[in-house]
Amino acid sequence: DDTKGVMKLSLDDNGILGNRFVGQENTIQSGTQKRFAYEIFFGPKSTQILNDVGHDLGKGIDFGMFDIIAKPLLWFMNFVYSHIPNYGIAIIVLTILTKILLWPLGSKSYKSMSEMKKLQPLMAEIREKYKDDKKMMNQEIMSLYRTYKINPMGGCLPMILQIPVFFALYRMLYQAIELRHAPFFLWINDLSAPDRLFHFSFSIPFMQPPYGIPVLTVIMGATMLLQQKMSPPPGDPTQAKMMMLMPIVFTVIFINFSSGLVLYWLINNILSIAQQTYIQKKYA
Known part of the structure; x- marks a missing residue:
């Protein structure tokens, strides 16, 4: 599914928190256009909250x-x-x-x-x-x-x-x-x-x-x-x-x-x- 991706957080040497989004690899033919739409969730990894948001986000809690x-x-x-x-x-x-x-x-x-x-x-x-x-x-x-x-x-x-x-x-x-x-x-x-x-x-x-x-x-x-x-x-x-x-x-x-x-x-x-x-x- 080319509409899914992963948010990755990183902390640099200066203590600054960085955030980047990595989506699925896509090929765009020369002379064509393609639009991508994403829903991004920023919030606590609470089981109840993630399940309420949907999109199987509850599976993001992994022990x-x-x-x-x-x-x-x-x-x-x-x-x-x-x-x-x-x-x-x-x-x-x-x-x-x-x-x-x-x-x-x-x-x-x-x-x-x-x-x-x-x-x-x-x-x-x-x-x-x-x-x-x-x-x-x-x-x-x-x-x-x-x-x-x-x-x-x-x-x-x-x-x-x-x-x-x-x-x-x-x-x-x-x-x-x-x-x-x-x-x-x-x-x-x-x-x-x-x-x-x-x-x-x-x-x-x-x-x-x-x-x-x-x-x-x-x-x-x-x-x-x-x-x-x-x-x-x-x-x-x-x-x-x-x-x-x-x-x-x-x-x-x-x-x-x-x-x-x-x-x-x-x-x-x-x-x-x-x-x-x-x-x-x-x-x-």
């Missing part, structure tokens, strides 16, 4: 390989917002719904972790007894698993199955134009911007401007630390040290993410801690 999961999540978030006009609350409700849907997988994973945690004293004895013989140590540990009928990888598969949903949520919240300038409560007045309490004139390492106290992100890091302490430590000391650093690493990374995304991760951590506590008490 990549997680599109099939992300779009229903976006629809549900907007549905909640239509009844409770606060996108922060909509994110919380969406996170709770996701956790409910994934509850069976999470429970299976936490049950496996709980069983592994019970074996930690016995595994510590084996590691101490065979610390100079790695082969025998591994054989004894595998024998221990067989005796108690525990699959050491039993907690991994349920977690792996949840990864596509987590990435779809991340991609959706990262791209959603609906969160732009959307307030939540107190100091969070823009869910698309990083979480900052107060604004400082000086720079902070690893933090992109504006500079301030990332309260929500720090709380999120604390929940990650608590969740880690509830899980059995890896058998390898090197891996155990690396896992101890994960909450710090994630906190540093998330200080520059949108507060909407941090809010999702925080609520998900809190719900995961509650679920893990319930499972551990149930199978204690």
Whole structure:
């Protein structure tokens, strides 16, 4: 169709935004005339607005390989917002719904972790007894698993199955134009911007401007630390040290993410801690 084209935006070195229109290739015969008419849409990439405009513009919203999961999540978030006009609350409700849907997988994973945690004293004895013989140590540990009928990888598969949903949520919240300038409560007045309490004139390492106290992100890091302490430590000391650093690493990374995304991760951590506590008490 020679009446369709693509708008391409570019940012030059001076920070000036350029815009160019690329249409389909056409051949005009010598001595003839041809007229082209186009309708150009300038506006936010909102699903509702684009669908109202028509011309299949709604297809312009693309969440990549997680599109099939992300779009229903976006629809549900907007549905909640239509009844409770606060996108922060909509994110919380969406996170709770996701956790409910994934509850069976999470429970299976936490049950496996709980069983592994019970074996930690016995595994510590084996590691101490065979610390100079790695082969025998591994054989004894595998024998221990067989005796108690525990699959050491039993907690991994349920977690792996949840990864596509987590990435779809991340991609959706990262791209959603609906969160732009959307307030939540107190100091969070823009869910698309990083979480900052107060604004400082000086720079902070690893933090992109504006500079301030990332309260929500720090709380999120604390929940990650608590969740880690509830899980059995890896058998390898090197891996155990690396896992101890994960909450710090994630906190540093998330200080520059949108507060909407941090809010999702925080609520998900809190719900995961509650679920893990319930499972551990149930199978204690």
